[in-house]
Amino acid sequence: MVSIRALPKIWLNGRFVPWDEAKIHVLTHGLHYGYAIFEGIRCHGTSSGPAVFRLRDHFDRFQNSAKIYRMRLPYDRGTLERATLDLVRENGVSDAYLRPIAYSGYGEMGIDPTKSPIEVAVAMWEWGAYLGEEGVRRGVRATVSSWVRIDSRMLPPQAKCAANYANSALAKMEATSGGYDEAILLNAAGMVAEGPGENIFRVKNGVVSTPPASSGILRGISRDTVIRFVKDEGLEFQRTDFTREELFTADELFYSGTAAGITPIREVDGRSIGSGEYPITRRLQERYDVAIHGRSERYSGWLTYVDGPRPRA
Numbered sequence: 624m625v626s627i628r629a630l631p632k633i634w635l636n637g638r639f640v641p642w643d644e645a646k647i648h649v650l651t652h653g654l655h656y657g658y659a660i661f662e663g664i665r666c667h668g669t670s671s672g673p674a675v676f677r678l679r680d681h682f683d684r685f686q687n688s689a690k691i692y693r694m695r696l697p698y699d700r701g702t703l704e705r706a707t708l709d710l711v712r713e714n715g716v717s718d719a720y721l722r723p724i725a726y727s728g729y730g731e732m733g734i735d736p737t738k739s740p741i742e743v744a745v746a747m748w749e750w751g752a753y754l755g756e757e758g759v760r761r762g763v764r765a766t767v768s769s770w771v772r773i774d775s776r777m778l779p780p781q782a783k784c785a786a787n788y789a790n791s792a793l794a795k796m797e798a799t800s801g802g803y804d805e806a807i808l809l810n811a812a813g814m815v816a817e818g819p820g821e822n823i824f825r826v827k828n829g830v831v832s833t834p835p836a837s838s839g840i841l842r843g844i845s846r847d848t849v850i851r852f853v854k855d856e857g858l859e860f861q862r863t864d865f866t867r868e869e870l871f872t873a874d875e876l877f878y879s880g881t882a883a884g885i886t887p888i889r890e891v892d893g894r895s896i897g898s899g900e901y902p903i904t905r906r907l908q909e910r911y912d913v914a915i916h917g918r919s920e921r922y923s924g925w926l927t928y929v930d931g932p933r934p935r936a
């Protein structure tokens with residue numbers, strides 16, 4: 624079952640190859656041992672052509688993930704950023720999700736990844752809101768997972784490593800098989816951490832809060848975007864831990880993520896959240912929409928136009 628539409632090209636190890644030819648060997652090291660780091664980026668249509676949102680920040684995080692995992696990337700960031708922009712042009716699609724990935728390739732088997740070559744690809748595909756358009760409008764139903772979020776003594780959550788997503792997949796499957804749309808993971812201290820592929824925000828009495836980086840989360844770029852919007856809205860903001868029961872008593876809850884956008888949570892484990900209206904979440908969603916589509920001068924620094932100046936190394 625393939626639900627994504629093939630686009631003409633994928634960038635693989637320095638060149639554009641036809642979508643169907645972007646293949647790897649079954650003994651690719653990263654496939655067996657999870658040694659792969661990746662990014663999730665979005666590109667949107669604007670009145671000046673397609674623009675990638677927070678390209679530099681995504682490649683900063685990509686480089687940080689590589690550093691944490693002692694992975695030497697065979698391409699500098701300028702090359703990767705240009706490849707990403709060129710890929711959008713090659714494929715002729717404005718609204719898409721972009722996936723740079725670096726992994727230990729086909730070399731030697733055994734856990735030590737340093738014996739295998741590092742390969743790099745950038746792929747893109749058309750992807751609507753990860754938790755559904757209806758979820759963005761009406762909110763999703765979430766459950767607190769029995770799976771505990773990984774922490775930095777086990778697998779560093781701040782590195783966007785493929786291995787981390789085994790933990791996310793367990794939580795996601797538990798949620799969906801129980802009839803929910805998405806999971807919320809607690810950390811080893813029992814405090815709220817994040818979703819399997821999203822950060823989480825809480826609104827209570829007009830104050831917007833999100834767990835700190837030390838709670839064992841990925842430092843989301845959308846999380847950072849939302850924090851800026853909260854401040855620009857003149858709302859009070861706190862980076863603070865909160866408990867499971869503080870989820871239930873929130874006025875509003877929402878997920879943030881490149882794939883999910885800003886998606887309200889309308890229910891957690893059978894408790895309706897707030898009044899079912901999301902006045903603050905809606906204001907943040909509107910700002911997000913304006914920013915990613917290049918309709919605000921204030922946030923224009925976050926956009927890299929595909930047909931604009933080429934990024935340097």
Ligand SMILES: Cc1ncc(COP(=O)(O)O)c(C=O)c1O
Nearest residue numbers: 820821822841843844845880881
């Ligand atoms: C575990 C996890 N948390 C949070 C996020 C949100 O991060 P971002 O806003 O950078 O997409 C993601 C998505 O990449 C994720 O996988």
